[in-house]
Amino acid sequence: MPLTLEQINAATQPEFTALLEGTYEHSPWVAEAAWAARPFASLAALKQALAQAVRDAGRERQLGLIRAHPELAGKAMAANTLTAESTNEQNKAGLTNCTPEEMALISGLNTAYLARFDFPFILPVRGPRGTGLNKQQIIATVQRRLENHPDYEFAEALRAIHRIAEIRLDDKFGHSPTLGNQVWDWAEQLAAHSDPGYAERGELTVTYLTDAHRAAAAQLAAWMREDCGFDEVNIDAVGNVVGVYHGTDRAAPRLLTGSHYDTVRNGGKYDGRLGILVPMACVRELHRAGRRLPYGFEVVGFAEEEGQRYKAVFLGSGALTGDFDMNWLTQKDADGITMDEAIRHAGRSPADIAALKRDPAKYQGFVEVHIEQGPVLNELDLPLGIVTSINGSVRYVGEVIGMASHAGTTPMDRRRDAAAAVAELVLFMEKRGGSEPNLVATVGMLEVPSGSINVIPGRCKFSLDIRATTNEARDACERDVLAELRSICERRGVHYKVEETMRASAAPSAAIWQDRWERAVQAQGLPLYRMPSGAGHDAMKLHELMPQAMLFVRGENAGISHNPLESTTNHDMELSVRAFQHLLDQLASEPR
Numbered sequence: 088m089p090l091t092l093e094q095i096n097a098a099t100q101p102e103f104t105a106l107l108e109g110t111y112e113h114s115p116w117v118a119e120a121a122w123a124a125r126p127f128a129s130l131a132a133l134k135q136a137l138a139q140a141v142r143d144a145g146r147e148r149q150l151g152l153i154r155a156h157p158e159l160a161g162k163a164m165a166a167n168t169l170t171a172e173s174t175n176e177q178n179k180a181g182l183t184n185c186t187p188e189e190m191a192l193i194s195g196l197n198t199a200y201l202a203r204f205d206f207p208f209i210l211p212v213r214g215p216r217g218t219g220l221n222k223q224q225i226i227a228t229v230q231r232r233l234e235n236h237p238d239y240e241f242a243e244a245l246r247a248i249h250r251i252a253e254i255r256l257d258d259k260f261g262h263s264p265t266l267g268n269q270v271w272d273w274a275e276q277l278a279a280h281s282d283p284g285y286a287e288r289g290e291l292t293v294t295y296l297t298d299a300h301r302a303a304a305a306q307l308a309a310w311m312r313e314d315c316g317f318d319e320v321n322i323d324a325v326g327n328v329v330g331v332y333h334g335t336d337r338a339a340p341r342l343l344t345g346s347h348y349d350t351v352r353n354g355g356k357y358d359g360r361l362g363i364l365v366p367m368a369c370v371r372e373l374h375r376a377g378r379r380l381p382y383g384f385e386v387v388g389f390a391e392e393e394g395q396r397y398k399a400v401f402l403g404s405g406a407l408t409g410d411f412d413m414n415w416l417t418q419k420d421a422d423g424i425t426m427d428e429a430i431r432h433a434g435r436s437p438a439d440i441a442a443l444k445r446d447p448a449k450y451q452g453f454v455e456v457h458i459e460q461g462p463v464l465n466e467l468d469l470p471l472g473i474v475t476s477i478n479g480s481v482r483y484v485g486e487v488i489g490m491a492s493h494a495g496t497t498p499m500d501r502r503r504d505a506a507a508a509v510a511e512l513v514l515f516m517e518k519r520g521g522s523e524p525n526l527v528a529t530v531g532m533l534e535v536p537s538g539s540i541n542v543i544p545g546r547c548k549f550s551l552d553i554r555a556t557t558n559e560a561r562d563a564c565e566r567d568v569l570a571e572l573r574s575i576c577e578r579r580g581v582h583y584k585v586e587e588t589m590r591a592s593a594a595p596s597a598a599i600w601q602d603r604w605e606r607a608v609q610a611q612g613l614p615l616y617r618m619p620s621g622a623g624h625d626a627m628k629l630h631e632l633m634p635q636a637m638l639f640v641r642g643e644n645a646g647i648s649h650n651p652l653e654s655t656t657n658h659d660m661e662l663s664v665r666a667f668q669h670l671l672d673q674l675a676s677e678p679r
Contacts, residue, residue, distance in 0.1 A: 089261030095133065096126040109172045110137070110252045110259070113155040116148070117141055130260055131470070131662060132612030138249050138468040153206045153244045158197045159225065172255055176212050182222065189222060196229045203233060204240050211250040215643060215656040216271050217257070217264075239645070242466065249468060253658055266372070267661030270364045273310065277303055277348070277364075278356045290353040290651065294396040296326055296429040303348050304328050307363065307388045315367050316374025317386075324439035325406040325430070326390030328363075332370045334382040342674060343445070343453045343633070345387030346625055347403060351395055355653020357458045361640060361660070362625075363388040365456045368664045369671060380675050382451065389625050396420045396429075398484070398588045404628035409444035413437070445632060452600055453629035454670065455637045456663050458655055460622045460648035464641035469616050470659040471608050471666060473601060474637035477620045477627040478525070479558045479593035481565055483551040484532075485585035487576060491545025506535050506544035508579050515571045516551070519564055525556040527621060528564055551585070556619050558593050594627035597634030604638050607669040611662050622648075638666060 090106060098106060100122045107118040120140035127133040141149060159182055185193065200208040208229055214220040220228075232240060257263065278291050280299040285292035293299050307328045311317040317330035328348070331341075346362025366386045373380070389403030399415040416427035416437055430437050459465075464472050489503035513530045520528030532550040551568060555561040569585070576583045605615055618639065626635045640663045643654040 090259045092127055092130065092133070098122075107137075107256075107259070109170060110255050111141075111152065111248065112157075112170060112172070112251075114152045116144075117152070120144070127612065129612030130256065130262060131658075134249075134253055134256060135468070135613060137252060141245060141249070142468065149241075149245060150206065152248060153209065153241070156207055156209050156248065158201075158207045159193060159210065159212065159229075172258075176251070176254075182212070182225070185222065189226075192226060193229075196226065196233070200229060200233055204237055206241075206244065208232070209244045209247045209251075211247050211254065213251075213254050215654050216268065217254055217657055243645075246465065246468070250656065253656075264657045264661035266368050266664040267657035267659070269371070270361070270368050270660045270664065271657045273364045273367070274356045274360055277306055277360060280306065285353060291350055291356060292352045292354065292395075293348065293350045294352075294393075295349055295391040295402065295426075296433045297396070300326070300349060300390070301433055304388065304390070307348060307367075311367060311370075311386070315371040317370060322435075323406070323443055324435045324437070325403055325411065325443060326433060326435065327403045327406065327443075328388035328390075330367070330370070330386045332373065332384045332386075333379070334384070335379045336381055336679075337383065339382040339679065340449055340451045341383035341385045342671070343385050343387065343450050343629065344455060345385075345389055346455055346457060347389040347392035349391050349393050349395065351393050351649045353651060354393075354649050355458075355647075355651060357640075357642070357653055357655055358460060358648050359389070359392060359457070359625075361458050361655070361663070362456045365660070365663050365667055369667050372668065373671075380671060381679060382674065384671070385450075392623075392625055394589065397426050399426075400589050400623075401591075401625065401628045404625035406440050406443040407445045408628050408632045409441075410628065410631070411440050411443075413440070447633045450633050451674065452597065452634040452636075453626060453632075454600060454604070454635065454667075455624060455626040456667060457620075457622075457624055457637060457639060458642050458648060458653065459639040459646050460642065460653075462646040463618055464616070464639060465643065465646045467616065469614065470641050470662050471611070471613055471616075472639035472641075473604050473608065473615060473617045474596055474620050474639055475601065475617050476556055476593060476595040477624055477630070477637070478527075478554040478556050478622075479561045480552065480554040480589065480591050480623055481561060481587065482553075482589040483585045483587050484548070485551065485572075485583060486546060486548045487581050487583045489545050489547075489579070489581040490543070492543050494541045494543055497543055502543050503545075503580050504543050505547040505581055506533075508575050508581050508583075509533065509547045509549050511575050512549070512568070512572055515575075516568060519567055519571075520553070523560065525619060526554070526560050526564055528553045528568065554621055554623075556593060561593070591623055591627050592631075594630035594635065596636040600634055600636030603670050603673050604636055604666070606673060607666040608638070610669045611665055613662070638663060 103122045104115050104118040111117040117140050121136040124136035280302040282292040282297050282299045308320050311330035312320045318333045319331040344366045347359035391402040394400035397418045405411045418426050487505040487508045489505035516528040529552040534548040535544040553564050644652045
């Protein structure tokens, strides 16, 4: 019979430890320490207590926990001395059925890993969906993690152990994160659409109004209509996918939510898209239950947020706030296709964009779920975080122009090196960005056009990205950076040009909406963690029109984003859906 929370909460410490035997490999002390945190309001709360027990244990005991785990396809497997849990997991990953060549490769990797870190390689081989990684994925992960810093890998091993324990607890409790699985599956299917040149390499790239972008939009619209039961679904003039689930009172202000479905080049599957799929799952459950909220619920898959094909950003959410600049239509992509041409090729009319502006009187507010895109929640072993504000940001593209000349014949004191000038600026940006809390400054793009190994760079193109929790801190950094650029160029006898491509104001969360997210997270049995967002989001555009607040979902692999390694788990997605459902219910119960 599956375990229940009632059993766990009523158990003595020895009973509790026995019931959770095998959750943490050969380490009953974890359960013994977590017992004092009873009663647990949810399975998620139990998982948090177990993880906290490990966090509080100190490095030596944590190292013992790591070393208690067997090598993958190692000696314990060959000797048939694995625990039942480890045997089940390695069998599901196919590690009990390796070819001699695979065994030799894995054995060599295990040896190299142990020599470098002095503890065995640990990986939740049942993966972020719980259905199992294949041998190729496992081998690739070992090879990648061999390059990590020892301190990082120590922490990563503990995070892997917590994920293994999470899945084992599911087995003990007969639990399945079905809503998280649904969101996971949608994300996988949506990732099948990718731009040419990337799709062939298995990389995900979906830029504004390409064939892959339009296919992703059509897929989202079909799911909204056929799987979820939205009452109205359309793709608007700018390419947004808009789904409306009517409430019992159609005159009541709606709740607006959503995020973007375009991606950066060779990006991840969850940035933006999670914020569309999670509320879709909520509507799907409402429809299946035949339930209507007192208010309407509008979910928007924003067509563009990343600024990858054209210089302009927030095209989708900007259209809803009335900030779509019609001058953008003349911008050209790398192939010389104007935005106007791309919109018309997609069967849309630029003349209809102005009508997309929303009337804020018809909306309660805007909420957004988003993968964190950073390491904080991952390091703290927390599935969800409450966003307090979105950083203000400004971006530039620029170029320094010097003089291209022979690298061998031009004396060092006669050079007008454009790349060296930008290199100075890069170092200044790094220093200035680290000079105060909650400020970051980045040069993300560097290019020496037609560069040659034996030619002093005569031109160097670059980008600037400055972000801070307040507009004042952002603007002060911006002034200093531009002044330094001017000073560097004057001293080096080169000149420059810069163009501002984006400016977005800081967007603090509306207190009442942040409070609703906090209650929704607490209802899952989770502790609260409040944090700013360093990344820009569609919510910061909607902030200009209506109150907004965001919920962050933990990312795997140190929270990396804009990268194929971007990931989250079915359990964390499940919790985000449950939290969103709770927020919807809060609104439904509030007096109107």
